Amino acid sequence: MSEKPSTVFERQIERIHQLLEREPARVTWNERIPDPDNPEQLRQVDITIDRDGTIVHAECRLHQAPQDVQWIEELIGRRVSLGADVMIAVSSSGFTTGAVRKAAAHNIHLRTLSELTDDEITLWANTAKAWLVFYEFTDCRLRIEMCCEPPVEEPWISKEDGSAVEWRGMFEPLMTEFDGKPELDNGRAIFEVDIGAPILVNGQKPIKLTLAATVRRLKQPVPLDAMLRYAATDSSVDAIARVQKHADEIIEIIQSSDEVAFVTDSTNLVVPPDAFFHTIEMDFMRPIILRWVKVVSPQFAMQSNVEVRAHIRYRRPDLDLTSSGTDDNEK
Known part of the structure; x- marks a missing residue:
């Protein structure tokens, strides 16, 4: 059975970070971790990056419309709830202006993966x-x-x-x-x-x-x-x-x-x-x-x-x- 498009998208972002991260960082797709407030409940994370003790969560959205403030607010709360040090939001369709501003104010790192x-x-x-x-x-x-x-x-x-x-x-x-x-x-x-x-x-x-x-x-x-570009919305660099x-x-x-x-x-x-x-x-x-x-x-x-x-x-x-x-x- 072929993978769902959302899964294919997540695995693509996983592979990109496997190239980008440096040793001894560890990149894991679809990890399930105990909720800090309810340890018996497991919480799913699209991509977890362990940078020698610094924990990065990357959440991915494969949608047609740009992602808005509501998703960014969810990720702000999710970062606090799950105890992540860094939160990355990856969208296949970009972000609204309001989402970019909200992310900048709360240190949510925005990434896009788009086809050229x-x-x-x-x-x-x-x-x-x-x-x-x-x-x-x-x-x-x-x-x-x-x-x-x-x-x-x-x-x-x-x-x-x-x-x-x-x-x-x-x-x-x-x-x-x-x-x-x-x-x-x-x-x-x-x-x-x-x-x-x-x-x-x-x-x-x-x-x-x-x-x-x-x-x-x-x-x-x-x-x-096809050729895809993985880029940060707040960077002058053409592509990561x-x-x-x-x-x-x-x-x-x-x-x-x-x-x-x-x-x-x-x-x-x-x-x-x-x-x-x-x-x-x-x-x-x-x-x-x-x-x-x-x-x-x-x-x-x-x-x-x-x-x-x-x-x-x-x-x-x-x-x-x-x-x-x-x-x-x-x-």
Whole structure:
């Protein structure tokens, strides 16, 4: 089940503060704390920031209309009631003039998270660019040599623990090696290489594994879906942080000054036919400091539709028989 829009908004503000805060600060979403006056009653806080003992509460509103004085007054009372040292009000739609004045008088910090227009994005320098990198493998043939006589039953291939083979593990080292071959961006190459893989044939370990295939690198530019600005209403600074969302939120880049955080969610990732997803390349157009990386739903990035045809050769000093079969685990 997808998250509610208000939850998505809160989690976005949480991630921004995870970049903005400094160690040993701790950022927590949706924390429930005992009410100081009624300890048996738990009170929900959208985002709690513990700055080494200084407690900050951030409350978020995802509304269409600017937030008014009434919400600010509620937050003034909430700060006192829950014993917070600092209160931040975050609105997706801004604040009324009265709300800004009331907040300034009572030390409530106002923040907005708003989407930039296409014209504003064009004027904003140093927009990061991103590419999804895949490797396409076709005509994949795995030659397996066995030092035993052929079994009576149909050959079956498994991992050493008896589970189904995940072919991706055989291709991972090759993809890393192919990163150093720029010619694969513009054409295909045929390769044949001996590999080591933890597989068994009918419970027996092969004496040799040789993988042959045609490979091509696919680099897909990732379109920029939206850019958001996280800003203070009472600051002359253009933005505290900015957020880039790419390709149905597969990539999210959070930037503050020269520091960057990166979130990738492969739930909506579409892997091309006969390919494995390999990595994400990014160009920030300037030197940056990468603070942290978060990976969501990595299992979707591991999916593939690469077909591997296995050919098994059985050898003995007095016997040289060949049997072939196809493993469709990755079809």
